[in-house]
Amino acid sequence: MAPDMNEISDEQTGARVVRLTPPAGLHYHQYCYGQWIAPDCRTLLVFRYRELRRDSPIDLYRVNTDGKGYEIVAENAGWSTISVDGQFVFAGTAGGILRIPLSGGESDTVFRSDSYRGMSANAQTRDGRFLFCHAFGERGHELVRVQLDTGEAQVLFKTDYLMHLHLHDEGEGRLLATVRPPDLEWGIYTFDLDGGDFRKLPFTRSTNHFASLGCTGKVITTVHGGGNAIEIGTPGGASAEVLVEGEGFWHPTADSTGEWVACDTNWPDTGLMLVHVPTRRYRVLCFTGTSGGHPQWAHAHPRMSPDASYVVFDSDKSGITQTYAVFVPPEFKEELRG
Amino acid sequence: MGCERVARTDPETGVRILQLTSFPITHWHLGLGDFITPDGERLLIAANRFAGRNSPRDLYSIRADGDDFNFLLHDFSGGVICPRVQWVYTGCAGGVVRIPIEGGTAEVLWSPDCYTHIMVSARSSDGLWLFGQGRRKTDGSFDIVRISTETGEASVIVRASYVMPVLRSSANGERLVASIAPVGDDGKPLMPWGVWEFSSEGTDFRLVPFSRSTNHYCPMGSTGLVVTTAAHPGNALDVAAPGGCERVLARGTGFWHVSSDETGTWLASDTNWPDVGLQIVNSHTGKYATLCMTGASGGHPQWTHAHPVISPDARWVLFTSDRTGFQHVYLADIPPEFKKALSAA
Numbered sequence: 001m002a003p004d005m006n007e008i009s010d011e012q013t014g015a016r017v018v019r020l021t022p023p024a025g026l027h028y029h030q031y032c033y034g035q036w037i038a039p040d041c042r043t044l045l046v047f048r049y050r051e052l053r054r055d056s057p058i059d060l061y062r063v064n065t066d067g068k069g070y071e072i073v074a075e076n077a078g079w080s081t082i083s084v085d086g087q088f089v090f091a092g093t094a095g096g097i098l099r100i101p102l103s104g105g106e107s108d109t110v111f112r113s114d115s116y117r118g119m120s121a122n123a124q125t126r127d128g129r130f131l132f133c134h135a136f137g138e139r140g141h142e143l144v145r146v147q148l149d150t151g152e153a154q155v156l157f158k159t160d161y162l163m164h165l166h167l168h169d170e171g172e173g174r175l176l177a178t179v180r181p182p183d184l185e186w187g188i189y190t191f192d193l194d195g196g197d198f199r200k201l202p203f204t205r206s207t208n209h210f211a212s213l214g215c216t217g218k219v220i221t222t223v224h225g226g227g228n229a230i231e232i233g234t235p236g237g238a239s240a241e242v243l244v245e246g247e248g249f250w251h252p253t254a255d256s257t258g259e260w261v262a263c264d265t266n267w268p269d270t271g272l273m274l275v276h277v278p279t280r281r282y283r284v285l286c287f288t289g290t291s292g293g294h295p296q297w298a299h300a301h302p303r304m305s306p307d308a309s310y311v312v313f314d315s316d317k318s319g320i321t322q323t324y325a326v327f328v329p330p331e332f333k334e335e336l337r338g
Numbered sequence: 339m340g341c342e343r344v345a346r347t348d349p350e351t352g353v354r355i356l357q358l359t360s361f362p363i364t365h366w367h368l369g370l371g372d373f374i375t376p377d378g379e380r381l382l383i384a385a386n387r388f389a390g391r392n393s394p395r396d397l398y399s400i401r402a403d404g405d406d407f408n409f410l411l412h413d414f415s416g417g418v419i420c421p422r423v424q425w426v427y428t429g430c431a432g433g434v435v436r437i438p439i440e441g442g443t444a445e446v447l448w449s450p451d452c453y454t455h456i457m458v459s460a461r462s463s464d465g466l467w468l469f470g471q472g473r474r475k476t477d478g479s480f481d482i483v484r485i486s487t488e489t490g491e492a493s494v495i496v497r498a499s500y501v502m503p504v505l506r507s508s509a510n511g512e513r514l515v516a517s518i519a520p521v522g523d524d525g526k527p528l529m530p531w532g533v534w535e536f537s538s539e540g541t542d543f544r545l546v547p548f549s550r551s552t553n554h555y556c557p558m559g560s561t562g563l564v565v566t567t568a569a570h571p572g573n574a575l576d577v578a579a580p581g582g583c584e585r586v587l588a589r590g591t592g593f594w595h596v597s598s599d600e601t602g603t604w605l606a607s608d609t610n611w612p613d614v615g616l617q618i619v620n621s622h623t624g625k626y627a628t629l630c631m632t633g634a635s636g637g638h639p640q641w642t643h644a645h646p647v648i649s650p651d652a653r654w655v656l657f658t659s660d661r662t663g664f665q666h667v668y669l670a671d672i673p674p675e676f677k678k679a680l681s682a683a
Contacts (some may be wrong), residue, residue, distance in 0.1 A: 026362055052363050052389035054339070293344025294404065295360055319663030320362040 007067070010286035012271075016327045017286055020063045020312075021046055022070065027061075027323045028314050030079060031301050032253040033166040033176075033211045035124060037312070039086045041305045043069065043102065044312060046323045047077070060091055062102060065310060065325050073100055074107065079120030084128050092120035097133060097146065111146045111153050119144070123167040123175060130193060132175060134165050143195055156195025157182055164208070170215040170256055174235075178208055188219065190235040199235035206231070209251045213277070214258030222249040222263065230263060230275065244275055244282050250292075251301050255308035260333075262311040264300040266292045272302055272313060274328060276336035283336060286326045289317030297321040308333075343404030348630035348670070350615075355630055358404050358667045363389050364641055365667050366658050370505055370556050370597065371459040372418045374656075378402060378649035380439065381656065382410075382417040382426065383667050397428055399439050402654065402669060408441040416457035416503065420487065421465040427487065429456040429470060434485055434492075447490045452476070456483065459503035462512050467538065469504045469514060479525065482516070484538060495540030497521050500531060507557040507564075508600060512538040515546070515557050515564055515580075533564060535580035544580035551576070554595045558621065559602030565621075567593040570611055575619065588624045591617065595645050599652035604677070606655045608644035610636045616646055616657060618672060620680040627680060630670045633661030641665040652677070 006019040021027040026049040030036040036045040043064050049056040060077035063070045074080070078092035082102060091098045096112035097119060110131065113119070117137040124131050133144040135155075141162035146153045161180040168176035168190045180186040181198045188201040188210055201210070203221050210221035213232065220243060223229050229245035230252055243261070247270050252263040254277075261275040262285065269292050271284035288300040290313075298321070300313040310327045344357040359365040364386040367373070373382040380401055386393035397414040400407045415429030425436045433449035434456055453472035460469040468485040482496040482504055502517040519531035520543070533546040533555055546564045548555070555566035558577065565587060568574040574589040575596060591614055593607040598621075605619040606629070613636050615628035632644040634657070642665070644657040655670045 052361075053387055054361055054363075056388075291344045291346070291357075291360070293357065293360060294341045295344075298344055298360060316360070316362075316662075 010326070013284055013286050013332075015286045015329055015332070018065070018067050018325050018327075020044075020065070020067050020070075020323045020325055021048070021061075023318055023320065023322060025049060026052060026297065026320050028297060028321055029301065029303060029312055029323050031164075032209065032251050032303050033164070034079070034122060035081045035084070035167065037303070037305055038082050038102065039084065039306075041065070041307050041309060043082075043086075045073065045080055045082065045089065050075075052320070060089070062089070063323075065305075071104055073102070073104070074098060078118055079122060079134070081121045081124050081131070084124050084126055090121035090124065090131055092118065092133065094118050097121050097131065110148065111144070111151060113153075115139075116142075120165075122165040124148075125167070125173075125193065126170070132165065132167075132193075134162055136162075145193070145195070161186060164210070166212070168212045168219075168235075169217050170212070176210075176212055176219060178210075188221070190219070201233045201235055202237045202239050203231060203233055204240070207250070211253050213254045213261070214256045216258035218258070220252045220254060220261060222252055226267075230261065243277065244280050247273060247282075249273070251299065253302050253304045253311070255304050256306035257308070260304060260308040260328075262302045262304045264288060264290070264302050264313065272300060272311065272326065274311075274332055274336065276333070279336060279338055281336045281338065283332060285311060285328065285332065288313050288315045288324070290315040291317075339398075339407045339409060341404050341407055351628060351630050353630045353673065353676075354671045356404055356669045358400055358407075358669055359383065359385065360662075360666060361385075362662075362664045363387075363393075364665045366641065366665060367645070367647060367656050367667050368417050369503065369645055370647065371416070371503055372461050372506060374647070374649060375419050375423050376421060376600075376650050378651045378653050380406075380419065380423065382419065384414070384417075387412070397426075399426060399441070402649070406440070408439075410437050410439075410441055411435070411444055415455045416459045416470060418458050418461045418468060420461065421463070425487075427458050427461070427468050429458050432456065432472075434458060434468065434470070434490075436487075447487070448485050448492045450492070453481070457503060460506040460514065461487070462506070462538065463508060467512075469506070469538070471498075471501050471504060477525070479521065482514075482518075482540065484540075495538070496536070497523065499525070499527070502553065505557055507535060507562065508560045514538060515555075517553050517555070533566070535564070546578050546580050547582070547584050548576060548578055549584060552594070556596060556598050558598045558605070559600045561602035561621075563602065565596050565598060565605060567596050567607060575605065575607065577621070587621060588619050588626055591626070593617065595643065597647045597655075599648050600650040601652070604648055604652040604672075606646040606648040608632060608634070608646050608657065616644060616655060616670065618648075618655070618676065618680060620677070623680060623683060625680045625682075627676065629655060629672060629676065632657050632659045632668070634659040635661075648672075 080091040100107040165177040206221040231240040233240035274285040275282040435444040456472040458470040485492040500519040551566040575587040577587040578584040619626040634644040
């Protein structure tokens, strides 16, 4: 396919913004966390409605951060993960998990099951051994661990609620999700790779928008009810603390080191914020133009690249939601580091 | 289906606007007619099924706050909500069906074999009768039909070579208003084309004496009057009594499509050449003011027109706008202080 890119400078901040997706289709990325940006940070995954119709099938595409290399990866795909070596995409489908070369080509089946309505491939351990999948269907929600060298799959737990599952500690052996664990109350928890040792985050006013703070072991969340803050907490800790406050922070995301956070804002939308965690200073990175309405396709859902060089976001400013990347000017970082 | 609303505020007037639809396909409301519940809480909207000129059209119900966005029916024609709100009546496959307003199974109310489609646009005040226009398969002419909502019994009350959707006049009992060219059984004109008021039996025709109508008009609530916008560059709203006289109600801006509340006190009209915004008009004082800018591009296609419709209780105005590149349905609140200022003598 021909490259289709539209590069602008944000009118107020001057930051460079590249539209990554062709404007005729409705696109969105995989939200504020997950391993859908390649390890080299040059390629990422986006979804596209095959047609502009509410019941359209949704296909998975890859695209480079310069807007080139836009190619289909899988049809009818759900949440997907780029392998830790950057070579493959683990794509969730109704019948299981496919493994597809990121550069394109034939897929093979990693795990197959007809007992679920859908599956998503949420996290791969850094050693490459395990893939963690969220399976859902008539039995509710299940956390499935697939051992990639053998294809052996194991249901680690069943629950009536599992959401936002992703890798915690940048792969140091834990997972993070909103979940109602067996015999425990609903909440945001980290847990080990065997689906045990649940440690609850001490968030009392979370929007349920949260992310691992890189490799720090901590978790960040935005707060509801006009709290206008990002909070930071430690799994199993007694209380959370305010990281920054003063804007209507909405969906937070962090780089792999935990030094940088990005977060969109709403009520009012005062821009996509870049936050420096050590100094707790922040500034506007750009304006997304997202309408910020009720549908998910009206939310920016920023996702910071692991190397903190750019932030991916969605915007419906053109009337059809597209995925964009805003590149973080080095001088913004210098300013915030002080 | 969930909820697609997007809240915004008009930057010039500060009026709260709710975008009711936002999936990137073409949406519109049903225009004039009984497609809003009397309490202004629910309404009907339509959408192309997909982005394409040849797309089929689907019917939905939605609450005025954007909640309960429910799919009702594929391939519909017109739509009316019954006064007790539980049923929606619409044309489908050459007949008329009813569907629960929350969605569900369509039940056939009347299924003649002689029409390509029947557009249902009005009901009697008590909800016992529906009115619509069936297009004949044989020669493409129209039958204005009256259908019992209880029994499905139907009759042709007027035949026409041309008709715009039939509207209910809430004054004078059960009368109707339409821009129509009535013809006899032989197809020959019975009366000249014009905006006519007539009984629900298709008798007692009274001409609304508009001299410069854009053919954008509506019954003015319970007043018995009919209001129209004046052909460009008339820059006026004209009002007339059926069989009576015409006078200017308001002038000074390019009024385009007009709508009235149930009392006939409040009117809403978009503007064009130039677009100076969606106007709220007090029919008693003749005063008007801009409620908001619609952002509709105002071009040739119908999907670029705002087509404002004021709620029966004059709490809000519905309109469409292609400002995002796709036509969506919007709802603008009318602040009480706004009405107060326009009501002052």
